[in-house]
Structure formats: structure tokens, C-alpha cells
Amino acid sequence: MADAEVDVLILGREANARYVSGAARLWLAGTRPFAPGCVVVRASAAVHLLSVTDDGVPDSVPPERLYPISWNPVNLIDAVAAATAGSAVRRVGVDGMSPLFAQLLASVFPNAELSDGEALLRAVRRVKTADDVAGIRAAVAVAEQAFDAVRDAATPGVSLVVLQGVFEERMAQLGVTTPAFEPRIDVHGSDWSMRAGVIRDGWEGSLARTWPGGGAAARAAIAAAVDACRPGVTVADVESRGVAVEGVGLGHEEVRADDVLGPNMVVYLEATVEDALHGDPVWITEDGARALTSRS
């Protein structure tokens, strides 16, 4: 925030709010319109959070910095104003906007300029700490076990939605109740392929696998791409090997073709070779890269 000269950050996106607050709030699928769900004030370094309770909220956000849900947007803007009381606000970072909140923000910060808070959070979130990487690894471990349950259940004639249900049931039995997306399962001849992932404590663990045979070429393509990943290589360089590249962290994270890989970034690589899929989350280290799976 100091580098970008942002005085207050107003965040509507759940992953951004979770990144700065550590709070676990109720998971809802899909998009929500922009609203101030979390406020970070540079001068006080304080995080304020939309929540009626401290259940799921870490001690670093004490109860006096919680503001309750309201159906009156004016109350939410008043909470933002109260959080920033006494500090000069010249620049406001937001991760979304709507005509309604643009008007309300202008009434509270008439002279402030808006800046792209999503771009700021994207840059900050991109480089993972050791704890972040451990969080992704733990999510991947749950996904691996849920994949095992699907392999066991995938017998000729079984419906694909049943297998989707098997994945989600096993995930929940392992203590994780939120998928990253709807599991995608296909059958080609005698081979099954599946792309699925979980969100565990906010962190995404996603995989793609093909079994019982047929996946060797896709697996080899990912192994070669992992070997090619190292600091200084661009996303486009990796993609030129025929694999798709996404950012991974608190859910899906954006990377673009000209982004340069650096130490402690995590990307998801996926190869499709003749209907066979293979995909792994990959941690970029100081001098190379390794898959965040517990088995290869």
C-alpha cells in the first residue's frame, strides 16, 4: 500500500479479504457484486471486516474492528468512514466497483482518487510464504485422496454425476466442504479422465488425472514442463511446451503470458494429449520447480 500510495483498501472479493484478514466466512458459489467486505487502513495498519461474529476470525482482527452486515449500503459506507476516521485519504484502492458504491464512496472521500486494488493484491499474493505453500500442499493432499475414491468407484456403467458426488463426499469426509469448481469427469474408451480441486482453509488444491492407461504422454508433458520451470522463465515459455498455465493460491489467481516466474510463485500446469489429461500445481523454487503433490 505504501509503494502504491494507497491510503485505504476496500475489498469485496473473498480471497482478497481472506488474504489480509485470515478470516473464514461462509462460502458461496459464484460472483457477488462489489461491496465493502473488508477495509485496510494504511495509517493504522488495521484490518476491519464485515462480520457479525468473531467465529472464524483470527485474533489479529479484534471484535471492535468487525462491522455487521446491513441491507442499507449507507451503513456499509459509514463503517468504511469510521474505519478511516482521522487519517487523510487521498487514494482509495478497490477490487471492484458499482455505480451505487462509486457514488457513496465519492460522498465519503470527495477528493480521493481510485486505484486498482485488485492489481495490488494480485502482486502481493503472487509470491507465497512457506505457510502458504504448506496450505496449498495440504489442499492437494485432500484432492489426491478424493481422486482415489473416484478411481475406486469408476466401474463400467457408473454415471459421471455419481463420480462427481463421490469426489465431493470424500472431500467432505476429509474435513473440506468446498470444491474449487465442479469436478469434470470424462470417459474415453476404457480411460477415465478427471479435473477436480478443493478449497481447504482458503487454499486451492487442484489436479487432473487420467487412468488406468493412456495418461503417460500427458504426464510426461507435465514432467518436462516442470523441468523447464525456473525463475526468469516466462509463462509464455512454459505454454510453448503445449501446457496450460494458471496461477494458484487462494483459489484461482491470474497470470499472463508475459509474466516472469519467480521464486515462491505457484502455478497449475495442465497438459491434454489425445483426450488424456494431466495437471499438477507446481511450486517455483530458487533454482527450479517441483510439483506440490505427495506422489508423482
Next chain:
Amino acid sequence: MSSPGLAFDRPLDLARMRRTRHARLLDAMQTQGIDVLVLLGQSNVGYATGARRAATDQSRAIHRRAVAAITADGAPPHLWTFEPDGVPGDPDLALDAGLDLEWDDGAEQLVASLPPGRLAVDDATVPLWRALADRDPQDASGVLSAAKIIKTDDELECIRRAQAINEAAIGDVVGLAAPGVAATELTGRFLRRVAELGASGNTVDPVWQVMPAAINDGPYTATGDVVFPTVTTDRRFGLGDVVFVDTGISYEGYQSDYGHTWVIGWELDGHHREHCRRWLATVDAVLAVTKPGATARDLTRAAGEVYGRRPWLTHLYLAHGTGTDSAEMPFVGTDLGDDFDESIVLAPGMVLVLEPVIWEDGRGGFRAEQIVVVTDNGYERLSNLGFEAYGIDR
């Protein structure tokens, strides 16, 4: 391959539903003087185009979102999507590849393709907001709520089916709720059953919240009222726990909403039964005045007070609408206040999810949800809750 989904008796015409929704949006745009409607919210895009959206985590839903533009000239809806598989087969849809609005180039490409005129948008990324600066964007919520608040028969059938799937799945979960079982086990069974029964997706992390007897025994509350909902953990149930259940799934973009109260072990005492009876009496009192012309204030007045308080949570509502969003207009009993409620007039086709909460502080409470649609002379129930466990046969 066998298809294990639930079967339905009543007719559903999805193409007719999409045509009618488009016509309603055009009517609302004309009334409100909007020439171009740009939609980023995925439930709104689905409403305007019929594009099916997978139930994904918000991060992916944001970054791979479909975008729709509707123009007042009645031209086919324009849809930009990364998931052409989810697009209905109707010929009257202008289809383009997905745009990444997280970046200036995608946002500028979208704005360059929009016709001139007064523009409304429901939500924006910062790059899109910058690209729209010269267009003086209006808030789309007025157009959207005017179109969406009255449901067609096809929309009502989607809600009925979503609810039937949700209730059937719950029927297979309730027996699992026993002492020593983790709440996440219930979630697992629920997620598997809704997939098998034909849901398009699960849309809220299922809530199985063990309630305290008194507000002060529970987690910190910023409102002074009962804290609900909290996030499900692998905590194990104990005998006699009072559990508020809240789940929701989607069917063709329409949301279900199942709420009920379970007592672990089902060894009920007089308080459990009395709380349930008072919840039913509150719903009956509200439904007795539910008809066209009644205001939301009439409903809150009918709900009255129970155990010395308004029988719903102060940070939520007595009732909310449901459709392509799980909570949408009309809202009844929010903190917008009595005057706002007075301005909401019920009309045929409006859907209400009644969710009174009976709370006797020190002895816990009861919460469930009853979905109804307002009809020409009253209401019709869209959800079917059972109360046999409380000794009540309805």
C-alpha cells in the same frame, strides 16, 4: 449409463423461459430509460442469456466470468463466455469468446463493442470501471429487480425442482445426524446426493450450526442478536444439540433454500416442541395476510413478537425473495426499516422465503424456511417441510 436423477411431473419450457426473461428486461429498460444493459454478475448473466454457470469458487467465477449485454432495440442478447458448453442452443444469442475484464485490454474491447446510449451496469472490475468513465454508467439494480421480482410459471417450476432435489437429499442426510458424527460428514452425504439427484450445483457451504442455549453462551455478536450462520467445521455432534440447518443448491440457475432445526438424538422436551409450534404459528400468521396488495410491513406486523422480540434475526430478515440469486427482492423486515417495508407491495408471481427465528434466550430456539409464491388470491407453497419429529402432522 444410468441416470439417477429425480423425475418431475410438471412441464418446463426453458426456451420460453429465456424469451420471457429477455422481454421483461427490455420492458424494464424502456421504463427506466436504459439503452444498454451490461451484466457481469453471473446470476444476472444467466438470467439474461440462459448461459449455465458451473458452481465454482468465487475466485474462478470472477476471473473466468461470462459477460452479457442487452440492448433496448430488442437485438439478441450478446454473450461473451469462456464456457461455450454451457450456452443454450437457441439461435437468438450473439456469441463471442470470453473477455478477461481484469485487464485494460479486455475491458476496452468490451466497451468498444457496446452501442451508444444510456448505459447501466451491475458490477465492474476496476479496468472496466475506467473504460466506462465516459459513459456515465447507471446502476443496473433497478432494471434487474423490476424484471426478476415476478416469476413466470417456468421459473417457479425451476425453483420447485431445485427445492425438491434439496429436500430429497436432506431426506438422505437427516438419519446421519447422530451423536459423535462430524458435521462435515453430513456435508459429504449432502453433496453426493444433490449431484446424483440432478442439481446443477451446490451454491452455499451447507450449514449445520449447533446453537447455544443463550446468546451469551455463543460466539461474540456484533449485533447483540443470535449469531447465524457460522462456517461448518469437523466438530462432532453431541446428544441433545440443537442444530440450525441451512442449505441451497441450483437447478437451471434457480436456487433452493432449505432450513430446518434438528435435535441430535431427537429426545425432545417441551421447549423444543413449543419453539416449533410458535414457528409454525408465526408462519401461519404471516401467510394469513400474504396476498396481492399486502405490503411487506403487513407481513412483519402479522409476525408480531414472540418471547418479547421480533421473530427473526436483526441482521437478516423475516423473508426474502429467491430466484437466480438465493436472496433477492423482495426483502421483508431488513434494517432498511418499516417505511421501506411499507413500500414493498406483494403481487402475483413474487416468491417469498419465510425464515422466522424463534428465540427464547436461555432455552435456545427454532428456525426453518418456508417458500411460497404469491398467487392471484393468496399463496402456494413451493417447499414441503416435515414436522413429524416434533409430534406435529401437517
